[in-house]
Amino acid sequence: MTEMPFTPGSRESDAAFTAAAARFFELLKTFSAQPATQHGQLPDWGSFGSVLAGQFEQWLRSAPAAGASFAAAAGFPGATVGWPPGAVPLGPAAAQAADAQSAWELLMKLGSLQGELARHWSAIAQDSAQRFIARMQATGGADLSSERALALYETWVECAEEAYAAAVRRDDFCRLQAQLTNTAMALLLAQRRQADKLARAWGLPTREEANALQRQIRELKKALEERAAQPAPRAARRGKAVPRPKARPRPKATLRPEPKAAAAGRGRRTRARRGRR
Amino acid sequence: MSELGGDAARMFLDLGSRAAETLARLRLARDVRVGSTPRRAVWSDQKTTLYEYLPEAPAGAAGARGGSAGQAAARAKSRPLLVCFALVNRPYILDLQPDSSLIRRLVGAGFTVYLVDWGDPDDGDRLRDFNDYLEQGLGGCVRYILEAHGLEALDLLGVCQGGVFSLCYTALHPGQVANLVTLTTAVDFQTPEDLLSKWVRELDTELLEQAGNVPGELLNALFLSLMPFRLTQQKYVRLLTGRADQRAVEDFVRMERWIFDSPPQAAVALTQFVRWFYQENRLLRGTLELGGRAVDLKSVRAPLLNLYASADHIVPPAACEAMGRYVGSRDYTACAIDTGHIGMYVSRKAREEIPQRIISWLKARGGDPRPDR
Numbered sequence: 303m304t305e306m307p308f309t310p311g312s313r314e315s316d317a318a319f320t321a322a323a324a325r326f327f328e329l330l331k332t333f334s335a336q337p338a339t340q341h342g343q344l345p346d347w348g349s350f351g352s353v354l355a356g357q358f359e360q361w362l363r364s365a366p367a368a369g370a371s372f373a374a375a376a377g378f379p380g381a382t383v384g385w386p387p388g389a390v391p392l393g394p395a396a397a398q399a400a401d402a403q404s405a406w407e408l409l410m411k412l413g414s415l416q417g418e419l420a421r422h423w424s425a426i427a428q429d430s431a432q433r434f435i436a437r438m439q440a441t442g443g444a445d446l447s448s449e450r451a452l453a454l455y456e457t458w459v460e461c462a463e464e465a466y467a468a469a470v471r472r473d474d475f476c477r478l479q480a481q482l483t484n485t486a487m488a489l490l491l492a493q494r495r496q497a498d499k500l501a502r503a504w505g506l507p508t509r510e511e512a513n514a515l516q517r518q519i520r521e522l523k524k525a526l527e528e529r530a531a532q533p534a535p536r537a538a539r540r541g542k543a544v545p546r547p548k549a550r551p552r553p554k555a556t557l558r559p560e561p562k563a564a565a566a567g568r569g570r571r572t573r574a575r576r577g578r579r
Numbered sequence: 580m581s582e583l584g585g586d587a588a589r590m591f592l593d594l595g596s597r598a599a600e601t602l603a604r605l606r607l608a609r610d611v612r613v614g615s616t617p618r619r620a621v622w623s624d625q626k627t628t629l630y631e632y633l634p635e636a637p638a639g640a641a642g643a644r645g646g647s648a649g650q651a652a653a654r655a656k657s658r659p660l661l662v663c664f665a666l667v668n669r670p671y672i673l674d675l676q677p678d679s680s681l682i683r684r685l686v687g688a689g690f691t692v693y694l695v696d697w698g699d700p701d702d703g704d705r706l707r708d709f710n711d712y713l714e715q716g717l718g719g720c721v722r723y724i725l726e727a728h729g730l731e732a733l734d735l736l737g738v739c740q741g742g743v744f745s746l747c748y749t750a751l752h753p754g755q756v757a758n759l760v761t762l763t764t765a766v767d768f769q770t771p772e773d774l775l776s777k778w779v780r781e782l783d784t785e786l787l788e789q790a791g792n793v794p795g796e797l798l799n800a801l802f803l804s805l806m807p808f809r810l811t812q813q814k815y816v817r818l819l820t821g822r823a824d825q826r827a828v829e830d831f832v833r834m835e836r837w838i839f840d841s842p843p844q845a846a847v848a849l850t851q852f853v854r855w856f857y858q859e860n861r862l863l864r865g866t867l868e869l870g871g872r873a874v875d876l877k878s879v880r881a882p883l884l885n886l887y888a889s890a891d892h893i894v895p896p897a898a899c900e901a902m903g904r905y906v907g908s909r910d911y912t913a914c915a916i917d918t919g920h921i922g923m924y925v926s927r928k929a930r931e932e933i934p935q936r937i938i939s940w941l942k943a944r945g946g947d948p949r950p951d952r
Contacts, residue, residue: 315835316605322815323598327591334587451590452820462808471774480781487786516706 351431359427408489429465604828615677622723626698627716659733660690665740672924684934700845707845710869732757750878760884763894767901788850795841882910884940889915
C-alpha cells in the first residue's frame with residue numbers, strides 16, 4: 303500500500319508522535335532563536351514571518367490534501383513527492399501508441415495541477431504567517447520567549463487552521479481538488495486499460511470480464527432470492543417432488559468463485575461465538 | 580542549541596525528556612485492547628455481521644458470561660435496540676473501553692443491544708450497492724431481530740452515515756421501527772459549512788465507480804485533511820506537553836487505532852453515496868429512489884431523537900438540524916451537544932450526557948426495557 307499523507311506510514315502512534323514532536327521542536331527553535339527576543343528589542347517581523355511561512359510551506363508540500371492523496375493511492379510516486387512523476391510503469395512499448403499518448407497527457411495534466419496546488423500551499427503558508435504576526439502585534443506581543451513557547455504554538459496552529467480553512471473552502475481550490483482526483487483516477491484507469499490489453503494478449507481474464515462475471519452472479523443471486531420468496535407450488539405443498547429447473551450453463555471463466563458466504567446470498571444465523579473480542 | 584539562551588535550553592531539555600517519556604509510554608501501549616462488552620455473532624450475510632451484546636453476569640453468578648437461560652429468556656422479551664454504524668469507520672468506537680462505551684451503558688440500562696458490523700468489502704464486493712447494504716445488510720439484521728424477539732418493530736439507533744441508512748430504512752419500512760435515534764446524521768448534504776461536500780461536488784463519479792474499491796487510508800487522509808494541523812500535529816504536541824500518564828496514553832492510542840483503522844469502501848455503494856447524497860442532495864429533495872421505491876422522509880413517522888454535535892467539522896450542525904423540517908414524525912426531539920464529531924463518541928459528554936439522553940428518551944417511549952423486573 304502506498305504511504306498516505308497525514309497517516310504515518312507505519313500507522314503507529316509513536317511514529318506520528320515523533321514526527322509531530324520534531325516539527326514542534328523546530329518551531330520552538332524558530333521562536334527562541336529570534337535575536338530580537340534575546341535582547342529585549344522588537345523582533346524583525348518581516349524576516350520572522352518569512353521563516354515561519356517557509357517552514358510551514360515545506361510541511362504542506364510534504365503532506366498534501368486529499369486530491370493529491372488520491373493520486374498517491376493510484377500508485378503514482380510523483381503525486382506526493384513532486385513533479386515530475388515516474389514514467390507509466392508498463393512503458394510505452396507495452397501499449398498501443400494512442401493509449402500511451404493518452405496516459406502521457408494525463409500525467410502532464412496531473413503535474414500541472416500539482417503545480418497549482420503548490421501555489422495554494424504557498425499562499426496558505428504566507429497567510430498563516432501574516433495572521434500570526436498580526437495577532438502577536440495586536441496583543442503587544444514582541445515577546446517570543448521560551449516561557450511563552452507553548453502559547454505561541456497554540457496561536458500558530460490557530461492561525462494556520464484559519465488560513466487553511468479560508469483557502470480550501472474557496473471555489474477555485476475545491477475545483478482543483480476535484481480535478482486532481484479526477485485526473486488521478488483517469489490515469490489509473492488508463493493504466494488498467496493497458497494492463498487489460500496485456501492480460502488479453504496472454505490469455506488472462508481482464509477486469510472487464512471479471513466485472514461481467516460479478517454482474518452475472520448478482521443477477522443469479524437476485525433470481526434465486528426472488529424464486530425463494532415466491533410461494534411454493536401446489537405439488538411441493540402436497541409433499542411431491544418438484545422438478546428442478548434446468549441448470550443454466552456455467553460461464554466459461556478461470557476466475558475463482560465468490561466465497562461461500564457471498565454465494566449463499568441470504569443471511570444465515572451464526573453459531574454463537576461467545577466471549578470478549 | 581548553542582545559539583539559544585539558558586531558559587530556552589532548559590525548556591528544550593525538559594520537553595526532550597518529556598518526549599522520550601511519552602514515546603516510551605506510547606510503545607508500551609501499542610497492544611492496547613479495544614472493545615469491552617461481551618458479544619456474540621448471531622447472524623451474517625456476506626461481509627455483514629450482526630452482534631448481540633451480552634450483559635455482564637453479576638459477580639459470583641454461576642454460568643457463562645451472558646447469563647443463564649432465564650436471563651436469555653428475559654432478553655428475548657425485552658425490547659431490542661439495533662445500532663447501525665457507518666460504512667466508513669469501525670463501530671468499536673461505540674464500545675472503545677469500559678469507561679467510554681455507549682453500548683455498555685445501553686446494555687446496563689437493560690436494552691438488548693445489537694450492532695451491525697459491515698466488515699471489509701473486498702474486490703469481489705465492488706459492485707455492492709447502497710440498496711444491497713440497506714435491504715440485505717440492515718434489513719437482514721432487522722428481520723432477524725424481529726423474528727428472534729417475536730416483534731413487529733424494534734428501536735433503531737443510526738450513527739453518522741449509519742443514521743442515513745436508518746432514516747432510509749425507516750422511510751421504506753415504517754412499520755418495523757418503533758423509535759428512531761440518530762447521532763450526527765446529515766439530511767442536508769449541501770450546507771455552507773460542509774467542506775467535505777464542497778470538495779466532492781465536482782468529483783467525476785463515473786471514474787470513481789470504475790476505479791474500484793476505495794482504500795480506507797484514502798478516506799482517513801480525506802477526513803484528516805479537513806483540519807490537518809489540529810488532527811495531525813497539535814494533538815501529539817498536547818500529548819507531549821500535557822504530562823499524560825500511562826492510562827491517558829492508552830486512551831489516546833485506542834482513539835488513534837480507531838481513527839486510522841478505516842475499512843475500504845465498495846466502489847458502487849460509495850459512488851452512489853457521493854452522487855446521490857453529496858452531489859444531488861436527493862434525501863432532502865425527496866428524489867432518492869432505492870430498489871425502485873421513493874424514499875420519502877415524510878414516511879418517517881416514528882418518534883425520533885436527533886442528537887448532533889454543535890462543533891462538528893465532518894457533519895455540520897445545520898446538516899443535521901434540517902431533519903426536523905423533512906421527517907413526518909410528530910414526536911421529534913432535536914438536541915445539540917456541545918462537542919465535536921469525535922467528541923460525540925468519546926468525550927465526557929459521550930460518557931454521561933449522550934447515553935443518558937438516549938436511555939431516558941427511549942424509556943419514555945417504550946416503558947422499561949426490562950419487562951420482567
